[in-house]
Amino acid sequence: MGREWLADAVMYEIYPQSFADSNGDGIGDLRGVIDRLHHIASLGVNVIWFNPCFASPFVDAGYDVSDYLSIAPRYGSNDDLAELVGKARERGIRVLLDLVAGHTSIEHPWFQKELAADGPAPEGDRYIWCEELPVRSWTRDMPGTPAWVRSPGPRKGYYLKNFYDEQPALNFGWVGAGPDEPWRDPIDGPGPLRNRQALRDIIAYWLDLGVAGFRVDMAFSLVKDEELTQGYAETVELWRELRAWLEAGYPDAVLIPEGGEPRTGGSLAFDADFFLVIKDAHASLFNNQYAGRLPFQEPREPFFDAEGKGSTRPFLDAWAAARDGHPDRPIILATADHDFDRLCCGPRTADQLGTALIFLFTWGNVPCLYYGDEIGMRYLPGLPNVEGSICNPGYNRAGCRTPMQWDAGPNAGFSTADPSRLYLPIDPAPDRPTVAAQEHDPESTLAFVRKLIALRNATPALGTRASTRVISEGYPLAYVRGESHLVVLNPRREPATLTVDAGEPIWTSGVTVQDGEVKLDGFGYGIFTSRSADAA
Numbered sequence: 001m002g003r004e005w006l007a008d009a010v011m012y013e014i015y016p017q018s019f020a021d022s023n024g025d026g027i028g029d030l031r032g033v034i035d036r037l038h039h040i041a042s043l044g045v046n047v048i049w050f051n052p053c054f055a056s057p058f059v060d061a062g063y064d065v066s067d068y069l070s071i072a073p074r075y076g077s078n079d080d081l082a083e084l085v086g087k088a089r090e091r092g093i094r095v096l097l098d099l100v101a102g103h104t105s106i107e108h109p110w111f112q113k114e115l116a117a118d119g120p121a122p123e124g125d126r127y128i129w130c131e132e133l134p135v136r137s138w139t140r141d142m143p144g145t146p147a148w149v150r151s152p153g154p155r156k157g158y159y160l161k162n163f164y165d166e167q168p169a170l171n172f173g174w175v176g177a178g179p180d181e182p183w184r185d186p187i188d189g190p191g192p193l194r195n196r197q198a199l200r201d202i203i204a205y206w207l208d209l210g211v212a213g214f215r216v217d218m219a220f221s222l223v224k225d226e227e228l229t230q231g232y233a234e235t236v237e238l239w240r241e242l243r244a245w246l247e248a249g250y251p252d253a254v255l256i257p258e259g260g261e262p263r264t265g266g267s268l269a270f271d272a273d274f275f276l277v278i279k280d281a282h283a284s285l286f287n288n289q290y291a292g293r294l295p296f297q298e299p300r301e302p303f304f305d306a307e308g309k310g311s312t313r314p315f316l317d318a319w320a321a322a323r324d325g326h327p328d329r330p331i332i333l334a335t336a337d338h339d340f341d342r343l344c345c346g347p348r349t350a351d352q353l354g355t356a357l358i359f360l361f362t363w364g365n366v367p368c369l370y371y372g373d374e375i376g377m378r379y380l381p382g383l384p385n386v387e388g389s390i391c392n393p394g395y396n397r398a399g400c401r402t403p404m405q406w407d408a409g410p411n412a413g414f415s416t417a418d419p420s421r422l423y424l425p426i427d428p429a430p431d432r433p434t435v436a437a438q439e440h441d442p443e444s445t446l447a448f449v450r451k452l453i454a455l456r457n458a459t460p461a462l463g464t465r466a467s468t469r470v471i472s473e474g475y476p477l478a479y480v481r482g483e484s485h486l487v488v489l490n491p492r493r494e495p496a497t498l499t500v501d502a503g504e505p506i507w508t509s510g511v512t513v514q515d516g517e518v519k520l521d522g523f524g525y526g527i528f529t530s531r532s533a534d535a536a
């Protein structure tokens with residue numbers, strides 16, 4: 001069967017802290033997920049992706065791993081994960097974990113050992129150390145603070161970080177290693193080779209336990225100075241080597257990069273591209289920047305917004321570029337993720353989201369539903385900095401990480417803890433959406449999402465393998481899938497009209513078809529079997 005299954009995936013991202021708390025400590029856990037598998041299965045998704053759930057001091061919400069081979073005690077045990085994987089598999093759901101490949105926590109024993117040493121390890125350093133602050137070299141300051149961190153000692157000098165100061169970069173070597181800076185190990189130096197082996201060991205451990213693969217955090221951050229010089233060729237090569245090793249022992253396992261895989265001219269190492277929520281291709285569609293704007297982001301009006309001032313061009317160009325030469329490669333497009341806002345934020349209400357959701361599940365992408373988006377949970381502004389959620393002024397990730405809203409009980413059914421002990425506050429709005437309230441309401445977002453995923457799963461023409469032909473790229477957006485289905489979407493408040501010979505309606509809202517024209521009210525949408533489906 002190999003990795004073909006990824007093309008038919010409908011993913012569901014779970015931020016483990018916030019999904020379901022089974023032991024009343026205010027933080028979600030694996031038992032909570034096991035208890036809610038029926039909900040996940042009811043959506044029609046077939047892959048769960050967990051954010052890191054390994055031992056960690058949680059300076060960066062678990063992206064600072066202190067033991068790759070142990071589930072963080074607050075989430076449960078390795079046995080719980082094995083049980084979860086087994087029970088999910090019984091329901092036809094695979095589990096992906098998050099592999100933090102480029103850095104560890106400062107609390108990882110590997111780092112503690114090198115910190116305690118008075119010089120480089122004879123077997124090769126796992127981290128990158130230098131005694132003087134380098135003049136030349138890696139200067140990508142993440143996430144807006146200097147890349148080199150003064151060692152707290154005993155070891156003298158500085159270490160290179162990958163994200164926060166508490167996330168030291170693992171040493172995978174440098175391009176352009178030279179005698180003037182002897183601490184720049186070559187890619188095949190002993191330290192880098194140890195780390196390559198460690199990646200295999202970690203991956204094998206969890207695959208043996210039954211997981212189906214990994215989303216790889218900051219996948220292209222491994223070999224240093226690459227983005228300044230050779231365009232990631234060596235990092236891609238590293239992953240290609242790992243992919244070949246996987247192929248021999250674990251041919252069904254997938255590796256998904258955090259973002260798009262750079263094209264280096266050779267064959268690709270990962271099994272998909274991911275259109276990141278914070279990057280332009282995705283943001284130009286959905287991000288109205290009510291949740292904040294990063295320094296690299298242009299002010300922009302997104303396409304799927306009531307104002308109707310956006311453009312699909314940035315997305316369509318990025319899509320065409322990613323497809324170029326790789327027409328069958330899955331591209332993952334998510335409703336939202338743990339790093340930015342949700343679809344439902346600012347003045348955008350859940351009942352305006354139909355067109356965005358239809359797009360996300362009928363375009364040729366692998367869709368990824370962020371937990372809570374199935375009920376239209378809101379991005380909550382102004383929350384405190386929890387576990388490193390604020391990594392840039394004006395950029396607070398806490399608002400998209402709030403507890404799942406299950407029912408009308410205390411803490412929305414997320415936890416029995418005192419509200420002061422919750423991981424993050426729950427949406428205080430009296431009309432906050434919940435699973436229970438929407439469960440039997442045919443007009444609810446939950447019913448909408450279930451129906452949409454069921455339609456997609458039953459209709460190969462709406463999946464990733466079928467062709468996609470855009471016939472109108474403005475308002476309305478219209479495209480033909482598999483030369484048999486027409487999708488017409490009007491995400492703005494103002495009506496829109498398209499001259500097209502639509503076929504039989506399969507699912508419409510706010511749509512009138514008359515005399516070769518499809519008229520859409522504000523927020524209207526239609527899925528038709530297409531007759532000829534050419535815009536006249």
Ligand code: GLC
Pocket residue numbers: 060063064100163217218258338339
């Ligand atoms: C990725 C993760 C983000 C994390 C960062 C550092 O971007 O998505 O949540 O903070 O890597 O590991």
